[in-house]
Amino acid sequence: MLYVVIVYLWAAILLYLVMGGADFGAGIIEFFTSERNRKRTRKTLYQAIGPIWEANHMWLIIAIVILFVGFPAIYSTMSVYLHIPLTIMLLGIIARGTAFTFRHYDAVVDEMQTIYNRIFIWSSFITPLFLGIIAASAVSGHINPQATDFLSAYVFSWLSWFSVSVGFFTVAICGFLAAIYIIGETENELDKLRFRRKALIMNIAAVVLGAIVFVAAYFEGIPLLNWVFGNAVGVIAIAAATISLVLLWYLIDKGQTRLPRVLAGFQVTMILLTTTYRHFPNIVVLENGQYLSLLEHRGHDKTIEALGLALLLGSILILPALFYLIYSFQKKAASGIEH
Amino acid sequence: MDNLFAARSQMALSLGFHIVFACIGMVMPFFMAVAHFYWLRTKNILFKNITKAWSKGVAIFFATGAVSGTVLSFELGLLWPEFMKHAGPIFGMPFSLEGTAFFIEAIALGFFLYGWGRFNPWFHWVTGVIVGISGLVSGILVVAANAWMNSPAGFDYINGEYTNIDPIAAMFNDAWFSQALHMSIAAFVATGFAVAGVHALMMLKGKNIEFHRKSFKIAAIFGTVAALIQPLSGDISAKDVAERQPAKLAAMEAHFKTEKSAPLILGGIPDEENQKVDYAIKLSGFLSFLAHGDFDAEVTGLDRIPKEDHPPVAVTHYAFQIMVGLGMVMMFIAVLYLFSLWKKKNLLDQRWLLWLFVIATPMGFIAVEAGWTVTEVGRQPWIIHGVMRTADAVTPMPGIVYSFYIFTAVYLSLSLVVIFMLYRQIRMVDKLYDIPEEQHHLKR
Numbered sequence: 001m002l003y004v005v006i007v008y009l010w011a012a013i014l015l016y017l018v019m020g021g022a023d024f025g026a027g028i029i030e031f032f033t034s035e036r037n038r039k040r041t042r043k044t045l046y047q048a049i050g051p052i053w054e055a056n057h058m059w060l061i062i063a064i065v066i067l068f069v070g071f072p073a074i075y076s077t078m079s080v081y082l083h084i085p086l087t088i089m090l091l092g093i094i095a096r097g098t099a100f101t102f103r104h105y106d107a108v109v110d111e112m113q114t115i116y117n118r119i120f121i122w123s124s125f126i127t128p129l130f131l132g133i134i135a136a137s138a139v140s141g142h143i144n145p146q147a148t149d150f151l152s153a154y155v156f157s158w159l160s161w162f163s164v165s166v167g168f169f170t171v172a173i174c175g176f177l178a179a180i181y182i183i184g185e186t187e188n189e190l191d192k193l194r195f196r197r198k199a200l201i202m203n204i205a206a207v208v209l210g211a212i213v214f215v216a217a218y219f220e221g222i223p224l225l226n227w228v229f230g231n232a233v234g235v236i237a238i239a240a241a242t243i244s245l246v247l248l249w250y251l252i253d254k255g256q257t258r259l260p261r262v263l264a265g266f267q268v269t270m271i272l273l274t275t276t277y278r279h280f281p282n283i284v285v286l287e288n289g290q291y292l293s294l295l296e297h298r299g300h301d302k303t304i305e306a307l308g309l310a311l312l313l314g315s316i317l318i319l320p321a322l323f324y325l326i327y328s329f330q331k332k333a334a335s336g337i338e339h
Numbered sequence: 340m341d342n343l344f345a346a347r348s349q350m351a352l353s354l355g356f357h358i359v360f361a362c363i364g365m366v367m368p369f370f371m372a373v374a375h376f377y378w379l380r381t382k383n384i385l386f387k388n389i390t391k392a393w394s395k396g397v398a399i400f401f402a403t404g405a406v407s408g409t410v411l412s413f414e415l416g417l418l419w420p421e422f423m424k425h426a427g428p429i430f431g432m433p434f435s436l437e438g439t440a441f442f443i444e445a446i447a448l449g450f451f452l453y454g455w456g457r458f459n460p461w462f463h464w465v466t467g468v469i470v471g472i473s474g475l476v477s478g479i480l481v482v483a484a485n486a487w488m489n490s491p492a493g494f495d496y497i498n499g500e501y502t503n504i505d506p507i508a509a510m511f512n513d514a515w516f517s518q519a520l521h522m523s524i525a526a527f528v529a530t531g532f533a534v535a536g537v538h539a540l541m542m543l544k545g546k547n548i549e550f551h552r553k554s555f556k557i558a559a560i561f562g563t564v565a566a567l568i569q570p571l572s573g574d575i576s577a578k579d580v581a582e583r584q585p586a587k588l589a590a591m592e593a594h595f596k597t598e599k600s601a602p603l604i605l606g607g608i609p610d611e612e613n614q615k616v617d618y619a620i621k622l623s624g625f626l627s628f629l630a631h632g633d634f635d636a637e638v639t640g641l642d643r644i645p646k647e648d649h650p651p652v653a654v655t656h657y658a659f660q661i662m663v664g665l666g667m668v669m670m671f672i673a674v675l676y677l678f679s680l681w682k683k684k685n686l687l688d689q690r691w692l693l694w695l696f697v698i699a700t701p702m703g704f705i706a707v708e709a710g711w712t713v714t715e716v717g718r719q720p721w722i723i724h725g726v727m728r729t730a731d732a733v734t735p736m737p738g739i740v741y742s743f744y745i746f747t748a749v750y751l752s753l754s755l756v757v758i759f760m761l762y763r764q765i766r767m768v769d770k771l772y773d774i775p776e777e778q779h780h781l782k783r
Contacts, residue, residue: 054405055444058438064412065438068423076424079416083736090413091749094406098753101402103396106760107767154736157746299428300504307435307506314439321446329453 001308006281006294008311009066014272016059018265019176021170023049023056025178027096027124028171029198030117037194042117045178046104052326053100057093070307073297074284078134081143081157085130092127095119125171132170136163139279140222144287161216162224169209173268176202180248180264181250184257196252203245227278234274241270343733346418351386351715352743353411355708356750360404362707366530366561367397368451370469373465373557389554394770398452399760403753405445418739422722422732425501429494430487432506433480440480444473459667468493478526479519480515488515489714490583491723517579518714521572524565525710529703531562533667537765539693542686547768552686559696560680562703563673569666574629580717581630584724585639586648587717589654592626593619594640601626601638606660609653614642616656650719658712665706672699 026045033041049056079086096119103116110166137143137158147153179199183192217224228234248263276283282291298304340348371393378386412434416423450458450466457463487493493509494501538555542548581588588594593604595614603626607619624634631638640647672695679689686693722729733739 023428053451054402054448055442057405057409058442058445061409061412061441062438065431065434066672068412068416069435070428072424072427075416075427076420079413080420080734080736081418083742085736086413086417087742087745090747093409094749094753097402097406097409098756101399102756102760105398107395107763107771150737157563252415259669299431302504303428303431303506305430310432310435310439314442317439318442318446321443325446328450328457 001305002298004308005066005070005304007313008308009063009070009294009307010272010276011013012059012063012066014269016057016063017173017272018268019052019056020276021128021174021268022061022177022181023053023203024096024124024128024171025174026182027121028128028175029178029182029195031121031125032175032201033194033200037191040043040116040188040191042195044182044186044191048182052322052329055322055325056242059099060093066282066307066311068161068305070299070304071294071297072299074292077143077145077284077292078138081145082134082137084139084154085133085158089127089130089134092130093117094164096123096127099123101281106189107156127169128174129167132167133163135170136166138284139275139282141289143284146288160220162213162220162222165209165213165216169206169213172209173271176206177264177268180252180260183252184261199252232276237270237274237277241267244270302325340740341741342739343730345743346733347729349739349743349746350414350418351405351712352747352750353414354711354715356754357404357407357411358711359704360400360407361478361481362526362529362704363400363533363573364397364404364469365474366526367393367400367534368467370472370530370534370557370561371397372464372468372471374554375467379460379464385550385553387559388771389550391772392764393554394452395764396761398448399757401448403757405441407750408441417742418734418736419722419732422727425727426488426723429491429501429504429506429509430484432510433483434515437477437480437484440473440477444470447473475523479523482519482522483510483512483515485714486518487512487591488722489518489587489724490514491716491726496726513583514579517572517576520577520711521569522648524572525703525707527565528559528569528602528666528669529707531558531560532567532672532696532699532703533701534558535562536696536698539696540700541768543690543693543697548687550768555686555696556563559676562669563676566666566669566673566703567677570670573663573666576628578632581638584718586641586644586650586770587640587655587713588630589641589644590650590652590717591659591713592638593652593656595625595642597637597639597640597643599627600624600635601630601640603629604656607656609656613775641679648720650717655713658709658716662709662713665702665709669699669706672696751783 003040003242014082030038030041030045064075099120103113103120106112106116137160140160140162142160142163143157144152176199179195179202183195183199186192186195214224223230228238244263244266248260248267249262251263279285281294281296284292286292299307372391374386374389374393378390436487442451447466447469451463451470454463454466458466485507490513491509492512493505493507495503535555535558538551538558541551542555577588580591592601593607593609593616594601595616600623602621602623604616605620605622607616609616626638627636628634641652672692675692675695679686679692718724720728720730722732
């Protein structure tokens with residue numbers, strides 16, 4: 001049952017990265033859209049994510065609940081030493097969630113919209129940035145429970161070139177996911193081209209930022225190269241991601257929209273796989289070289305048993321409903337939405 | 340402000356903010372389901388418009404409740420890491436089930452909000468009902484987790500170690516039922532009175548009378564019936580607290596001295612130093628009756644509890660008085676309303692009754708906040724009653740006070756924006772939702 005729980009944790013993080021990521025990406029795309037086209041882009045984005053956007057963010061809650069019920073020592077260590085980035089991420093989540101809803105449901109459309117939009121765009125950028133920072137900090141080895149001064153305990157635990165570059169890399173991935181997703185949501189050929197261009201820019205940004213991540217890791221003494229390329233799974237996954245990326249662009253130029261989405265999701269899966277595989281079961285690396293392991297730092301057997309059952313039961317209820325939701329609104333997206 | 344007090348303040352602020360949105364999110368779907376049902380049955384367009392108008396409000400409240408709930412799931416660790424490290428695996432069961440319930444709520448809400456005219460109308464109606472049911476289940480589960488902090492169960496605490504853990508027994512702790520019942524009914528009272536109050540005001544202003552009358556009636560019936568039965572669940576809670584947490588009951592009642600046929604203290608100013616209450620009305624024997632069902636029973640006072648385990652008396656006592664007092668006022672209004680409904684009187688001829696509802700608009704939510712103050716402050720100094728002290732659970736990171744300031748600013752501005760948006764929604768009823776009589780006959 002322990003492995004069931006771990007698989008759910010991994011899947012929840014992956015789904016949050018893909019679904020939530022595309023959702024954040026929507027704001028990032030809006031950020032990079034010229035004033036002239038913003039209104040139309042916004043409408044397309046809204047129709048694409050409106051019905052499922054609340055559900056997209058549930059994955060984060062699932063992940064966090066698994067962590068605090070099943071692996072409390074890991075949850076509390078991260079909560080203490082990554083307090084500041086977690087708080088900033090939360091402020092981003094609050095700002096984004098409310099701004100997205102407010103701008104749509106405000107009964108009067110006036111200059112308040114500008115404020116909602118500005119908040120939405122900025123928080124769409126900041127939230128994944130800090131999500132990336134938090135994830136990178138967990139494995140960066142900068143968390144130091146022995147530290148006595150404020151800065152080294154609570155600030156340098158996350159403020160490093162490596163963590164920040166992973167943060168920006170995450171932002172680029174989100175933008176890429178959203179751009180690929182959105183191409184299929186518009187009928188307008190000009191818009192399709194615009195989104196394709198956005199996707200390409202995000203793709204290039206992700207590659208460049210990915211390289212910067214490796215450089216930063218090198219200078220901070222984090223053996224990232226070894227983690228990623230030091231084992232067969234990592235090498236194969238990276239190769240698969242690269243090949244699928246070529247295929248993705250080929251298909252997009254052929255006018256395909258569905259398959260590229262799947263491929264973009266596949267690439268993110270491969271990235272998460274390579275970065276977590278070598279680490280498993282350790283998900284937090286401390287300054288002194290010690291690890292917090294999913295296998296060792298876990299709750300009691302009975303808890304894990306109950307948690308696993310709750311997750312299995314939950315999926316039976318959630319997954320069919322979620323698929324039907326996505327299916328229904330994909331099918332009917334073209335027909336527009338009545339409110 | 341020291342770190343512990345700052346952390347407690349931030350937690351109180353976050354819970355206090357979230358509970359309002361959570362209540363509305365779990366109750367409004369039932370109001371909508373009723374209006375929606377009437378629309379499907381009678382084809383009176385007004386009911387469809389009411390459902391839609393309410394659903395926009397719900398979308399705003401749901402989104403705010405969802406993010407503030409997400410924040411809470413992190414804040415448990417950010418503010419109380421030591422507590423979560425030990426308690427997480429024990430009381431986490433309801434949270435893992437709540438994850439499912441909340442997820443289903445979000446999916447059903449997607450169907451409901453975006454499903455107008457796209458699905459079979461009754462399927463669409465059912466998705467709305469599912470939003471309500473899963474919201475209610477979420478609420479009950481979260482309250483069950485809170486109940487565990489008042490009534491820890493499902494583990495043995497030996498020499499500082501938590502062993503023999505049983506998450507199911509922890510979930511079904513002694514307090515879960517009384518607390519979940521009291522809170523669920525409270526959510527109906529608070530939301531019912533708040534919604535009814537707003538529509539009552541619009542009726543008094545003479546705007547869109549039919550629209551507001553129908554809306555008022557649905558909300559008022561839910562709210563008033565809940566207000567009538569709430570004292571019964573309050574009684575169950577009081578007896579439960581008397582048994583499990585005598586210190587909390589003593590603080591609620593400012594009951595300093597253990598005695599037989601203890602008096603019920605109404606109002607007054609507790610003087611913790613001299614262990615007495617000034618300017619209070621005392622009803623002899625009534626506290627014994629309320630706590631133990633017997634006018635002569637002995638009620639434990641704070642004198643039997645070690646000083647270091649005393650909760651803050653004044654805050655708990657005032658909060659309890661406010662909750663009960665407002666509950667009584669709403670019960671009184673409920674009786675008047677249900678009587679006039681039974682007599683089939685026209686509400687517009689009873690403007691005073693509508694005014695009473697307008698005055699009562701915030702009462703339910705003030706009572707909810709006061710009730711949570713009683714539960715949480717009354718549990719102090721414990722975070723897990725009798726097991727772990729709040730002071731031992733707080734984060735070692737200094738400077739929480741700044742985080743408290745930031746969250747205060749954020750929640751304050753969010754509250755203002757939500758109120759502003761509701762104001763705009765209500766102002767727009769004229770243009771968006773109320774169709775003149777002649778057209779409305781045509782549409783029918």
